[in-house]
Amino acid sequence: xxxxxxxxxxxxxxxxxxxxxxxxxxxxxxxxxxxxxxxxxxxxxxxxxxxxxxxxxxxxxxxxxxxxxxxxxxxxxxxxxxxxxxxxxxxxxxxxxxxxxxxxxxxxxxxxxxxxxxxxxxxxxxxxxxxxxxxxxxxxxxxxxxxxxxxxxxxxxxxxxxxxxxxxxxxxxxxxxxxxxxxxxxxxxxxxxxxxxxxxxxxxxxxxxxxxxxxxxxxxxxxxxxxxxxxxxxxxxxxxxxxxxxxxxxxxxxxxxxxxxxxxxxxxxxxxxxxxxxxxxxxxxxxxxxxxxxxxxxxxxxxxxxxxxxxxxxxxxxxxxxxxxxxxxxxxxxxxxxxxxxxxxxxxxxxxxxxxxxxxxxxxxxxxxxxxxxxxxxxxxxxxxxxxxxxxxxxxxxxxxxxxxxxxxxxxxxxxxxxxxxxxxxxxxxxxxxxxxxxxxxxxxxxxxxxxxxxxxxxxxxxxxxxxxxxxxxxxxxxxxxxxxxxxxxxxxxxxxxxxxxxxxxxxxxxxxxxxxxxxxxxxxxxxxx
Amino acid sequence: xxxxxxxxxxxxxxxxxxxxxxxxxxxxxxxxxxxxxxxxxxxxxxxxxxxxxxxxxxxxxxxxxxxxxxxxxxxxxxxxxxxxxxxxxxxxxxxxxxxxxxxxxxxxxxxxxxxxxxxxxxxxxxxxxxxxxxxxxxxxxxxxxxxxxxxxxxxxxxxxxxxxxxxxxxxxxxxxxxxxxxxxxxxxxxxxxxxxxxxxxxxxxxxxxxxxxxxxxxxxxxxxxxxxxxxxxxxxxxxxxxxxxxxxxxxxxxxxxxxxxxxxxxxxxxxxxxxxxxxxxxxxxxxxxxxxxxxxxxxxxxxxxxxxxxxxxxxxxxxxxxxxxxxxxxxxxxxxxxxxxxxxxxxxxxxxxxxxxxx
Numbered sequence: 001x002x003x004x005x006x007x008x009x010x011x012x013x014x015x016x017x018x019x020x021x022x023x024x025x026x027x028x029x030x031x032x033x034x035x036x037x038x039x040x041x042x043x044x045x046x047x048x049x050x051x052x053x054x055x056x057x058x059x060x061x062x063x064x065x066x067x068x069x070x071x072x073x074x075x076x077x078x079x080x081x082x083x084x085x086x087x088x089x090x091x092x093x094x095x096x097x098x099x100x101x102x103x104x105x106x107x108x109x110x111x112x113x114x115x116x117x118x119x120x121x122x123x124x125x126x127x128x129x130x131x132x133x134x135x136x137x138x139x140x141x142x143x144x145x146x147x148x149x150x151x152x153x154x155x156x157x158x159x160x161x162x163x164x165x166x167x168x169x170x171x172x173x174x175x176x177x178x179x180x181x182x183x184x185x186x187x188x189x190x191x192x193x194x195x196x197x198x199x200x201x202x203x204x205x206x207x208x209x210x211x212x213x214x215x216x217x218x219x220x221x222x223x224x225x226x227x228x229x230x231x232x233x234x235x236x237x238x239x240x241x242x243x244x245x246x247x248x249x250x251x252x253x254x255x256x257x258x259x260x261x262x263x264x265x266x267x268x269x270x271x272x273x274x275x276x277x278x279x280x281x282x283x284x285x286x287x288x289x290x291x292x293x294x295x296x297x298x299x300x301x302x303x304x305x306x307x308x309x310x311x312x313x314x315x316x317x318x319x320x321x322x323x324x325x326x327x328x329x330x331x332x333x334x335x336x337x338x339x340x341x342x343x344x345x346x347x348x349x350x351x352x353x354x355x356x357x358x359x360x361x362x363x364x365x366x367x368x369x370x371x372x373x374x375x376x377x378x379x380x381x382x383x384x385x386x387x388x389x390x391x392x393x394x395x396x397x398x399x400x401x402x403x404x405x406x407x408x409x410x411x412x413x414x415x416x417x418x419x420x421x422x423x424x425x426x427x428x429x430x431x432x433x434x435x436x437x438x439x440x441x442x443x444x445x446x447x448x449x450x451x452x453x454x455x456x457x458x459x460x461x462x463x464x465x466x467x468x469x470x471x472x473x474x475x476x477x478x479x480x481x482x483x484x485x486x487x488x489x490x491x492x493x494x495x496x497x498x499x500x501x502x503x504x505x506x507x508x509x510x511x512x513x514x515x516x517x518x519x520x521x522x523x524x525x526x527x528x529x530x
Numbered sequence: 531x532x533x534x535x536x537x538x539x540x541x542x543x544x545x546x547x548x549x550x551x552x553x554x555x556x557x558x559x560x561x562x563x564x565x566x567x568x569x570x571x572x573x574x575x576x577x578x579x580x581x582x583x584x585x586x587x588x589x590x591x592x593x594x595x596x597x598x599x600x601x602x603x604x605x606x607x608x609x610x611x612x613x614x615x616x617x618x619x620x621x622x623x624x625x626x627x628x629x630x631x632x633x634x635x636x637x638x639x640x641x642x643x644x645x646x647x648x649x650x651x652x653x654x655x656x657x658x659x660x661x662x663x664x665x666x667x668x669x670x671x672x673x674x675x676x677x678x679x680x681x682x683x684x685x686x687x688x689x690x691x692x693x694x695x696x697x698x699x700x701x702x703x704x705x706x707x708x709x710x711x712x713x714x715x716x717x718x719x720x721x722x723x724x725x726x727x728x729x730x731x732x733x734x735x736x737x738x739x740x741x742x743x744x745x746x747x748x749x750x751x752x753x754x755x756x757x758x759x760x761x762x763x764x765x766x767x768x769x770x771x772x773x774x775x776x777x778x779x780x781x782x783x784x785x786x787x788x789x790x791x792x793x794x795x796x797x798x799x800x801x802x803x804x805x806x807x808x809x810x811x812x813x814x815x816x817x818x819x820x821x822x823x824x825x826x827x828x829x830x831x832x833x834x835x836x837x838x839x840x841x842x843x844x845x846x847x848x849x850x851x852x853x854x855x856x857x858x859x860x861x862x863x864x865x866x867x868x869x870x871x872x873x874x875x876x877x878x879x880x881x882x883x884x885x886x887x888x889x
Contacts, residue, residue: 154619156615156616156617156619157619157621159580159582159606159613159615159619160613160615160619160675160678160679161621161632162581162582162605162606162607163580163581163606163607163609163611163612163613163633163679163688164607164612164632164633164678164679164682165607165608165610165633165682166607166633167605167607170607174632175621178621178623178624179621179622179623181623
């Protein structure tokens with residue numbers, strides 16, 4: 001995605017010092033949670049750290065987390081690749097419809113589907129249940145890049161392999177699959193990262209992973225040391241995923257050896273499977289979409305008294321929670337964009353090791369999951385910035401830290417749209433730096449920036465963990481309401497909130513996809529939800 | 531080595547015919563070039579032979595075995611037909627050596643069977659074996675693609691515009707190397723192209739496809755000097771067309787009385803003369819019909835001279851191609867002579883007008 005030559009090749013000018021300071025401040029801000037967590041962990045001292053980490057609990061967490069990740073990633077790889085191949089490369093009946101349906105689960109947060117499955121049967125609160133819910137939520141992260149790679153592949157390669165004596169299966173194994181490897185691996189690593197940082201779904205399904213254990217340790221009121229130490233392990237795992245993804249992405253772009261016009265992709269006849277394949281897709285749609293949405297609908301029709309209710313749902317509380325979610329979404333998107341812009345400008349307009357460093361730092365922040373960011377911010381404000389504690393601003397800052405890497409990818413792409421020579425033309429016509437920014441750069445980048453803001457908005461409204469921990473007392477969002485109701489098994493009470501959130505997320509994603517293409521939605525959940 | 535026989539081949543895309551009634555055969559060891567404009571169906575023809583598409587009529591026989599007809603479809607991987615795609619289509623995830631041995635069995639792949647030999651055949655140094663395709667130039671990629679297609683010893687080799695993506699300098703060089711490699715391998719081959727020079731220089735026979743129909747297939751010199759129609763004449767090279775009146779193996783036109791290559795037409799005709807057949811004399815002593823130079827275009831080794839000739843009814847414009855050192859320099863008034871025989875096509879009687887076409 002990022003290559004050396006999309007950086008400006010023109011003479012490197014000295015960046016505006018104000019911009020540089022702003023960029024440095026933003027990078028420092030997004031790294032703050034990791035630094036605070038590390039400091040808290042360090043404060044425990046060696047002896048305590050070893051005692052806390054060398055426990056069966058940590059082993060169990062590692063085993064749980066890693067085995068789940070292995071299974072989820074493998075399942076997503078198989079389902080995502082098979083679905084992508086069928087949609088892009090076979091004569092599957094109704095493939096356009098299926099192509100849309102398989103992406104929709106991305107718009108339904110995993111903790112909503114886990115609520116739906118759990119309310120269907122509490123037996124889903126197991127490893128198998130967690131595997132099912134997370135796989136169904138994240139397999140589109142494999143589907144989208146693999147489908148794109150299949151679309152881009154030169155059909156002449158497959159034809160040539162046929163002419164060299166390979167049958168369809170051999171062609172897939174020897175030619176198609178090796179070329180899918182970068183897309184497939186990249187997608188699998190995103191799945192692994194998302195599984196690592198997932199909190200809500202696992203908490204509801206009573207499946208113990210690092211995120212839920214950190215939350216439990218925090219709730220138990222231990223000193224900052226235990227959650228911080230667990231968080232450090234989680235951060236390390238996340239950064240391993242990020243680094244692997246970075247390597248895969250950088251290394252793997254085979255590209256096409258040759259360029260030029262070519263025919264559309266080769267489509268294979270499914271033969272006898274043609275009747276079976278739609279049934280498989282229907283099953284996938286049933287499990288990934290129909291059950292979650294169906295269960296929400298079912299509980300909507302049940303009187304909320306049918307379940308013991310903590311937060312009695314009424315139209316008024318629903319409206320209020322939705323309005324709070326929207327307000328926080330808009331605020332979070334605005335703040336994130338404000339912070340992403342200076343970094344984006346630096347990264348696309350100037351060269352130099354300092355700028356590369358600042359940008360890398362911002363991407364590294366993805367290594368801190370929502371729970372880690374929230375706890376770090378709590379600890380930091382309680383100790384150093386008391387007035388910010390329990391404030392809406394702090395919550396917005398948490399959103400900005402969580403979703404800045406996501407926004408930065410799009411901001412960067414958008415700013416590259418506004419070519420530097422157009423800015424130079426503006427300068428030569430007598431406009432100052434700031435005037436050029438206002439009258440040339442921002443208007444040209446506006447659509448892309450809009451998309452970035454929309455993505456952050458969707459991510460914020462469906463975010464659970466940080467909201468739960470940082471929302472000022474009395475602030476209820478859709479996510480916190482669903483959480484409050486489902487954790488007390490008040491499924492019917494949670495239904496209106498879950499329905500509102502699913503509707504909002506799917507509507508916004510649909511608008512985004514219609515305006516900017518399916519891949520834009522991909523990046524939403526690809527890096528965000530936690 | 532094998533012979534290929536194509537009989538009354540037809541292919542439709544939806545309802546529109548892409549190929550109609552195409553019949554020809556290729557003898558063992560022969561290289562046949564198929565020349566056609568884009569949309570003429572030439573690539574479709576190749577894909578039918580390779581087995582990437584199924585035929586809608588007629589049949590294809592390889593060594594007397596039917597490999598494709600309406601009822602028979604042999605899978606491409608079972609046909610033993612090599613295929614070199616437009617841009618080589620090297621597998622980007624494999625080294626040059628692995629690309630070349632791709633079509634061989636596992637043991638031979640491991641042993642890098644014939645890699646050095648095939649690289650040499652394709653005119654590439656042996657140390658290219660470990661390079662990635664991305665490190666090769668376009669021409670080198672094409673040569674590797676050829677080596678890869680030849681490695682399993684195919685019965686027939688198909689080349690789909692293999693040089694079209696190369697720039698002019700590289701094209702000639704690669705063309706020569708490929709032609710030599712095919713000759714050395716003794717392969718039977720079909721080359722499809724839209725480039726006249728390529729078809730004429732590489733094919734032992736050249737076929738012209740026009741809107742899905744094979745209008746002529748002949749050795750290159752016959753195709754060039756005796757095209758069966760004005761379309762073919764114009765398509766395979768530059769041509770001057772001028773109206774005339776034919777009879778008794780001769781034709782009268784603005785350029786005088788000329789000999790016909792074949793005495794098969796009489797009455798009003800369209801005369802086809804190649805620009806290089808027209809000789810320009812600087813003075814009347816050498817004979818010829820008078821003409822006036824309008825302008826000249828210099829190309830280095832040769833030059834194209836546009837002239838006005840007084841015809842029976844009106845002034846006609848003709849073009850002559852001369853070696854650049856023989857370009858007339860002193861006077862605009864010159865005399866034209868036509869060397870060799872010309873070809874004439876029956877022309878509907880219409881008002882004769884000037885007609886000069888250069889392809």
